[in-house]
Amino acid sequence: APISLEFYKQFIGGEATELHTYLEDAIGFKNKEKIYDQYYQTSVELPVNSTIIQLMQYLKKRHIPMAITTSSYKKNIYPIFKQLGLDTYIDVVVGRENVDSVQPNPEIYLKAVQELNYNPTACLAIEDSVNGATAAMLAGLDVVAN
Numbered sequence: 304a305p306i307s308l309e310f311y312k313q314f315i316g317g318e319a320t321e322l323h324t325y326l327e328d329a330i331g332f333k334n335k336e337k338i339y340d341q342y343y344q345t346s347v348e349l350p351v352n353s354t355i356i357q358l359m360q361y362l363k364k365r366h367i368p369m370a371i372t373t374s375s376y377k378k379n380i381y382p383i384f385k386q387l388g389l390d391t392y393i394d395v396v397v398g399r400e401n402v403d404s405v406q407p408n409p410e411i412y413l414k415a416v417q418e419l420n421y422n423p424t425a426c427l428a429i430e431d432s433v434n435g436a437t438a439a440m441l442a443g444l445d446v447v448a449n
Contacts, residue, residue: 412442
């Protein structure tokens with residue numbers, strides 16, 4: 304059966320165990336892995352929002368450090384990260400392997416803030432998921448969600 308957009312959306316930025324299990328049951332582990340590999344390989348073709356690039360350039364010029372937190376493993380996002388040129392701007396990357404619990408648990412944001420050597424209340428999170436925004440808020444950051 305097709306996955307509804309609402310079912311899928313609830314897992315964005317989180318552990319997504321139910322989604323992984325659903326896909327494995329429906330199409331098998333190997334086919335699920337093929338879908339994920341294709342996702343990671345084609346992600347490098349996505350354009351980066353020009354406003355985000357302008358913001359990152361502005362922050363970099365003013366020596367304001369930036370971090371990326373991801374519920375994915377870093378080995379899966381590094382090729383995308385480098386291909387899109389984000390490594391020029393980002394000082395810290397915290398992935399799933401660096402924490403015990405991913406978003407909406409705040410641990411990933413607390414680790415990123417700690418590695419940046421900042422207080423969470425002095426940081427702003429820019430988020431694209433409910434799970435991520437929840438984690439950032441619970442960690443004490445201000446949040447802008449798109």
